[in-house]
Amino acid sequence: MTEQISQRxxxxxxxxxxxALDEGRTFIVSRNGHPVGELRPLRRQRFIAAQAAVEIFRHAPSLDWSAVRDDIDEYVDQDIEPRG
Incomplete structure (x- = not known):
């Protein structure tokens, strides 16, 4: 929800x-009761530590790379002949 605040x-x-901006809140700034601008948080790229990523995927199912390759070959034309 956007909160309206005065210039003062x-x-x-x-x-x-x-x-509040750090927490993701947005503000409409008013002067003499009339809105004149908006304050909103910037989007930040959020990174996680490499070890945390390893832990997240540690229990993920393993991939059958042969099956992945077969699926790609079935749907994607990988012919080396130029398209003309």
Missing amino acids: ELRNDSGRIMR
Whole structure:
């Protein structure tokens, strides 16, 4: 949900607003009761540690690479002749 804040609140309560932005909240900033802008969090790329990724996939089922290759060969034309 978007919260409307005044220009004065933005100036006087910037710490709370910045923490709320970190949490993903969005604000409409108003001046004299009229909306003039929007504050919203930037999208951040989230990375995980390599060890955490290994742990996530440790119990995943193994792949039959021969079956994967057969599926690819069935649906994808991999002929080396140029298309003309």
